[in-house]
Amino acid sequence: MTQPSSLPPLTPQLCFSTTALRDFLRLSRSAVDDTINQNLNALETPAKAGFDPTSTARLGPRPLSHQIDAASCNAFKDKVLFPSWQVRSDLISYCSLVATSPDPDDPERALREAENEKNWERVIDERLDPYSARYFPREARTEQLAHVLRQEMGANLFRTVIRHYEDKQYKRGLKAAEQILKKNPKHGDTMSMKALILNAQGKTDEAFALAKDALTIDMKSYICWHVYGILYRANKNFDEAIKAYKFALKLEPDSHQIQRDLAVLQIQMRDYPGYIQSRLLMLKSRPQLRQNWTALAIAYHLDGNLQQAENILSTYEKSVTTTPLRTDLENSEALLYKNSIISETGDFERALEHLETDCKNCLDRLAVMELRARYLAQLGRKEDAAKAYRALLDRNAEHPDYYKGLIDALGIAADDEAALKAVYDEYAAKNPRCDAAKRLPLDFLSGDRFRTAAKAYLTLMFDKGVPSTFANLKHLYSDGFKKDTLPVLAEEYLKEHSGATDTGGQTNGDSSKGEGAALYFLAQHYNYYMSRDLSKATDFVEKAIKLDPKNVDFHMTKARIFKHQGEIAKAAEAMDHARSLDTKDRYINSKAAKYQLRNNENEKALATLGLFTRAETVGGPLADLTDMQCIWFLTEDGEAWQRRGNLGLALKRYHTVFNIFDIWQEDQFDFHSFSLRKGQIRAYVDLIRWEDRLREHPFYFRAALDAVNLYLSMHEKPQNGTNGVEGGHANGDDAAEKKKAAKKAKKEAQKAEREAAEKAAKQDPNKKSADGDEVKKKDDDPNGLKLAATADPLGDAMKFLWHLLQFSPKNIEGQIAGFEVFIRRSKYLLALRCLKAALAIDKDHPKIPEQASRLRKALDGAMSSLAPKVKEVIDSELASVPGA
Amino acid sequence: MDIRLLRASDIPLIQHANLENLPENYFLKYYLYHALSWPQLSYVAVDVSRPQKSPYDYPKIVGYVLAKMEEEPADGVQHGHITSLSVMRTHRRLGIAEKLMRQSQLAMVETFGAHYVSLHVRVSNKAAIHLYRDTLGFKTERTESKYYADGEDAFSMKLDLDFIREQLREEEGGGEEKEGKESEKNAGKEGEEGENGEHADEGEPVGEVGRDPAKGGKGEQKIKVKVGRGLGVGELVEKVESKHS
Numbered sequence A: 001m002t003q004p005s006s007l008p009p010l011t012p013q014l015c016f017s018t019t020a021l022r023d024f025l026r027l028s029r030s031a032v033d034d035t036i037n038q039n040l041n042a043l044e045t046p047a048k049a050g051f052d053p054t055s056t057a058r059l060g061p062r063p064l065s066h067q068i069d070a071a072s073c074n075a076f077k078d079k080v081l082f083p084s085w086q087v088r089s090d091l092i093s094y095c096s097l098v099a100t101s102p103d104p105d106d107p108e109r110a111l112r113e114a115e116n117e118k119n120w121e122r123v124i125d126e127r128l129d130p131y132s133a134r135y136f137p138r139e140a141r142t143e144q145l146a147h148v149l150r151q152e153m154g155a156n157l158f159r160t161v162i163r164h165y166e167d168k169q170y171k172r173g174l175k176a177a178e179q180i181l182k183k184n185p186k187h188g189d190t191m192s193m194k195a196l197i198l199n200a201q202g203k204t205d206e207a208f209a210l211a212k213d214a215l216t217i218d219m220k221s222y223i224c225w226h227v228y229g230i231l232y233r234a235n236k237n238f239d240e241a242i243k244a245y246k247f248a249l250k251l252e253p254d255s256h257q258i259q260r261d262l263a264v265l266q267i268q269m270r271d272y273p274g275y276i277q278s279r280l281l282m283l284k285s286r287p288q289l290r291q292n293w294t295a296l297a298i299a300y301h302l303d304g305n306l307q308q309a310e311n312i313l314s315t316y317e318k319s320v321t322t323t324p325l326r327t328d329l330e331n332s333e334a335l336l337y338k339n340s341i342i343s344e345t346g347d348f349e350r351a352l353e354h355l356e357t358d359c360k361n362c363l364d365r366l367a368v369m370e371l372r373a374r375y376l377a378q379l380g381r382k383e384d385a386a387k388a389y390r391a392l393l394d395r396n397a398e399h400p401d402y403y404k405g406l407i408d409a410l411g412i413a414a415d416d417e418a419a420l421k422a423v424y425d426e427y428a429a430k431n432p433r434c435d436a437a438k439r440l441p442l443d444f445l446s447g448d449r450f451r452t453a454a455k456a457y458l459t460l461m462f463d464k465g466v467p468s469t470f471a472n473l474k475h476l477y478s479d480g481f482k483k484d485t486l487p488v489l490a491e492e493y494l495k496e497h498s499g500a501t502d503t504g505g506q507t508n509g510d511s512s513k514g515e516g517a518a519l520y521f522l523a524q525h526y527n528y529y530m531s532r533d534l535s536k537a538t539d540f541v542e543k544a545i546k547l548d549p550k551n552v553d554f555h556m557t558k559a560r561i562f563k564h565q566g567e568i569a570k571a572a573e574a575m576d577h578a579r580s581l582d583t584k585d586r587y588i589n590s591k592a593a594k595y596q597l598r599n600n601e602n603e604k605a606l607a608t609l610g611l612f613t614r615a616e617t618v619g620g621p622l623a624d625l626t627d628m629q630c631i632w633f634l635t636e637d638g639e640a641w642q643r644r645g646n647l648g649l650a651l652k653r654y655h656t657v658f659n660i661f662d663i664w665q666e667d668q669f670d671f672h673s674f675s676l677r678k679g680q681i682r683a684y685v686d687l688i689r690w691e692d693r694l695r696e697h698p699f700y701f702r703a704a705l706d707a708v709n710l711y712l713s714m715h716e717k718p719q720n721g722t723n724g725v726e727g728g729h730a731n732g733d734d735a736a737e738k739k740k741a742a743k744k745a746k747k748e749a750q751k752a753e754r755e756a757a758e759k760a761a762k763q764d765p766n767k768k769s770a771d772g773d774e775v776k777k778k779d780d781d782p783n784g785l786k787l788a789a790t791a792d793p794l795g796d797a798m799k800f801l802w803h804l805l806q807f808s809p810k811n812i813e814g815q816i817a818g819f820e821v822f823i824r825r826s827k828y829l830l831a832l833r834c835l836k837a838a839l840a841i842d843k844d845h846p847k848i849p850e851q852a853s854r855l856r857k858a859l860d861g862a863m864s865s866l867a868p869k870v871k872e873v874i875d876s877e878l879a880s881v882p883g884a
Numbered sequence B: 001m002d003i004r005l006l007r008a009s010d011i012p013l014i015q016h017a018n019l020e021n022l023p024e025n026y027f028l029k030y031y032l033y034h035a036l037s038w039p040q041l042s043y044v045a046v047d048v049s050r051p052q053k054s055p056y057d058y059p060k061i062v063g064y065v066l067a068k069m070e071e072e073p074a075d076g077v078q079h080g081h082i083t084s085l086s087v088m089r090t091h092r093r094l095g096i097a098e099k100l101m102r103q104s105q106l107a108m109v110e111t112f113g114a115h116y117v118s119l120h121v122r123v124s125n126k127a128a129i130h131l132y133r134d135t136l137g138f139k140t141e142r143t144e145s146k147y148y149a150d151g152e153d154a155f156s157m158k159l160d161l162d163f164i165r166e167q168l169r170e171e172e173g174g175g176e177e178k179e180g181k182e183s184e185k186n187a188g189k190e191g192e193e194g195e196n197g198e199h200a201d202e203g204e205p206v207g208e209v210g211r212d213p214a215k216g217g218k219g220e221q222k223i224k225v226k227v228g229r230g231l232g233v234g235e236l237v238e239k240v241e242s243k244h245s
């Protein structure tokens, strides 16, 4: 246990020797207050409480991770904390007394008086000589002491502000800040802290205004600049934040904290040169930390300077004198990181050598084995490569790449089916439970060989009753022979086994096995787009259902068949029936909801999903699905609203998806420092590279394209003041109905909102500290009415479109939509660019000639308004597009 | 199906599979937290045979296991924990879950020196219980009443991983002649170190990143940007004084 601070003898001397006093005050704080956490941790005895599985819980409240027993906690409080505080407060009150008492013993008194007299003369001198040295009257030591004490108490208050802020006790923080400002209204640092608190309370504008005031008052305070940067950062204006941090650093070049904040922003913004600069400085100031070396290497690596990255890592390695423990994970990962850098240079010889010497004991065994196999293969060391791939297959025989690696290393010709099959057979024999070894040969076998192998595989799967058999084989259908053979084999199996289930024979009464499995396979076969015959599919699925009327999978497939028949309503009904057969399985629940959405039953779908969402989420299932970033639902829900003509809700959902991608991009923020601590550098680099292309994800593409197309239709058919409720596609009778439906939907949404609000109001206020925990920002447009009321749909579409074109340029639908937006905005060059991109992707796309001729027409019309140069460029470019 | 290690780019579809299959869901960031803390432990099953729809197709994830090491083991023993496991209904009973679990278990021992792995499962989840108990050999430690948000009880289950340690030792001992001696030595060493449960998870508290969003209150979930101590406002304090002194 830490020792409490002990009280030094209280004498005026102690008070007047301000350095000693200040030291004591500082130490008593940093040794006790600032380390309360550490002190508490030190009290913890891990094994005492025994294994507490709730600490691993996925649900339910999380217990405090540190359980300290009350006795030692109290002891700490009574024996260390309180006495220390007492000592400090005793000293402060004593010295305050001294400071305010007459001080006849002041040794400098005579001196001071003499100086003051001289000063009298100097004032006159100064008039004559304004450039002479300034005179500052000497303070009495009581005044100095009083100053120190005031500062201590002021600093205490300022610290309190910070503490409260960190603990999210915003109201208390504000109170403390006001206290300081009352005495010293122009205290820039306090104003800044107050701004920070206001921002945390969601009062962003007020916060910025105050922070700016603080800066004008105290331009030289690095705290003010730092806070200014933090505000920008919190509001996601990273560029401005970087600028502010740089100012702060100029004023306080030694602040590790600001330097670190700056560095994190730089890497977040992918400012590699800036990041390298920052990491260099950080390394210089603390070269003893391995993290700083690794970080600099990462900076170089991401900037594309492999050589320098490797050098940095090597320099650190050479500087270490003790051999790291074999269990040192940070070391192990750093070595593998270095190996990955070497391999990126393409020098596999050296990569292999490094791997076999430096990395041979690395803890990530799989990585070492995989890299080794790859290098050996690259270097043409076939025999060793074969061995290495065999070792990998012994670990994981379900990874097709390993078979491929082995086969390449063995030099087996692609058409030597027998030899290829032998490789797989070996592993099938070794691992009776292995699926890949039995299934993969079906990819390359042909003719009778295929027939035999397929028959064996199907028999095995049907006997076991694996419902996923079809899903596992349908990729073979690109081969016509295989597509025709598989159903024949399944029929054969049926003939051999029909009736077996009736007698309860080999299947132990589980009718999904044997006959049921074969019927199910055939139903899926005839439902599949490459082999579709929906009436046959229906036949088979009905037979299967007759065999096992409560089988979820069978009913699920029945629903799919309806869908393919275009019977959307029946499909939804059938899927919901399937759901009702297993109410504990969320998969079938999700599918039922999806089919309801396809049937434009948004409310019903939400209710269905609500059977599995967290009941306690304020705002109900929709809020839960949004919080949990359930993209598939948001997209399908938006599309259904759009079909129903509720443009507001449709836009709302697409925007929500957009925002989720913003969150995902921001999610990497904390990992810039976290990963350095954890040392899993390869995983971190993998993350960074993925985040760079985050929005190419089909999840983004689909919702964004929906949004762009919807905005396009809004532009074509402007809303007539019905709050965006009436749809772009609505016409005639339909429109009235849709209007009614939308009205009803709006009412329901309002009701849900009301209920949520009531529920929230009823919540136990003690659960959250009433004192201003982060406020969930209230959505001021839950139904997307404001979105739908836009006067500039094409402008709004741009937000979605830029990312589409930037991240998925090879997706033709994006280019086509881009053209449509640009031509309506009279951006002919950009329209042309989309058109040319589309042409490069698929020159036979039917949209291309149509768009080309429209562009031509538009250009002819706009002739006069275009600069001749532009016109010339467009003309020559357009000439090569068919249809123009 | 292809069973392989998780990559960052898989995560949106892992999250998707989780949302499709299970009521316990997490923010994307929580998956990132797993992928960046214990990248060796989480595996996915990928349907590699799907025809491409666009140049930006992402491999379809049909199953995943999301696993971690317990950061502060209450019993002081290094162990792994299964955060989430699921397989799309269209791909169940192919042995996918079993294989995902086995890969993860092996890495828990190899990379992190885990002694056992723990998990929770709904008492009504027959398929999962069969998998854990009968196929993989987990033992039920206890029943936790009302563990799940909807009030259902959970079995808290545990699998001793010493058998993997044993296997590794044998393999290393009986390995290629060239490395024979060396690895024997190492095998012994590893055993000792393993006993101490010593290993290298040395991160400071992970703060915002490490919280399981399915746990804890709403208020916590809303925090977007880490502020406060992470920003070192705490450090500003000493500076304030030195600045004025």
Ligand SMILES: CC(C)(COP(=O)(O)OP(=O)(O)OC[C@H]1O[C@@H](n2cnc3c(N)ncnc32)[C@H](O)[C@@H]1OP(=O)(O)O)[C@@H](O)C(=O)NCCC(=O)NCCS
Pocket: B021, B022, B085, B086, B087, B088, B091, B092, B093, B094, B095, B096, B097, B098, B099, B120, B121, B122, B125, B126, B127, B128, B130, B131, B134, B135
């Ligand atoms: C539990 C789940 C992951 C199993 O996945 P899977 O890939 O189908 O499982 P496997 O094929 O590896 O099967 C492993 C074993 O469990 C058995 N099994 C699988 N599903 C079963 C079922 N529905 N009923 C009985 N046994 C079942 C298999 O027969 C196999 O047993 P065996 O070793 O005796 O041959 C899957 O059903 C699922 O995702 N369910 C929903 C999500 C969930 O509940 N996750 C678990 C949360 S703790």
